[in-house]
Amino acid sequence: MSNLFEKELSSEKLFSGKIIDLYVQEVELPNGKKSKREVVKHPGAVAVIARTSENKLLLVEQYRKPLERTLVEIPAGKLEEGEEPIVTAKRELEEETGYTTDKLSLLISFYTSPGFADELVHLYLAEDIQKMDVKAELDEDEFVNLMEVTLKEAEQLLHEQRIYDAKTAYAVAYLQLQEAAKK
Known part of the structure; x- marks a missing residue:
């Protein structure tokens, strides 16, 4: 596993649409600190x-x-x-x-x-x-x-x-x- 990996701690779906879904995820950074990520899921x-x-x-x-x-x-x-x-x-x-x-x-x-x-x-x-x-x-x-x-x-x-x-x-x-x- 890469030393740059961010471990997902939680994920909350904020929106589900016709084309995209929007999530806010809490992640653990490589240095052990926590951060939030806003992620758009798209079918391609x-x-x-x-x-x-x-x-x-x-x-x-x-x-x-x-x-x-x-x-x-x-x-x-x-x-x-x-x-x-x-x-x-x-x-x-x-x-x-x-x-x-x-x-x-x-x-x-x-x-x-x-x-x-x-x-x-x-x-x-x-x-x-x-x-x-x-x-x-x-x-x-x-x-x-x-x-x-x-x-x-x-x-x-x-x-x-x-x-x-x-x-x-x-x-x-x-x-x-x-x-x-x-x-």
């Missing part, structure tokens, strides 16, 4: 990097209430209970963009904010995407605008802070590295 999520046959990156513009503004992001969504991440990735790609694929590969999984949350995002690369004849339905409380942009345009959206979340910034950096490797 997926995000998808997808490009059209014209090499356009699929992005969605969506209003984000905590920020009181819209952001431009790669398609993403939370895992449903018992659902495998690859299934979620395909579902979110279809719902948010109207495209589908049978070729999804996991690039990496990462924690979004490990200082207070356990949300793990699984980032997939979608290849050989095809436009669906009939677009899948969005969740009833979800509204997005589909955008198809070049890598240069995505870089500009980053510069303008319209792309302003880690998963999408990571996706743009990944594509930049892929382009640089081709040269």
Whole structure:
């Protein structure tokens, strides 16, 4: 066991919501002192990097209430209970963009904010995407605008802070590295 381990002494659930649960935990620190931790439990999520046959990156513009503004992001969504991440990735790609694929590969999984949350995002690369004849339905409380942009345009959206979340910034950096490797 690590010498940095914090032993949980107690845990109280303060809130149980549709997406998250919030706990306050009392822990024993490595030096024997006690402290409180506020912990957000999240079921996990997926995000998808997808490009059209014209090499356009699929992005969605969506209003984000905590920020009181819209952001431009790669398609993403939370895992449903018992659902495998690859299934979620395909579902979110279809719902948010109207495209589908049978070729999804996991690039990496990462924690979004490990200082207070356990949300793990699984980032997939979608290849050989095809436009669906009939677009899948969005969740009833979800509204997005589909955008198809070049890598240069995505870089500009980053510069303008319209792309302003880690998963999408990571996706743009990944594509930049892929382009640089081709040269």
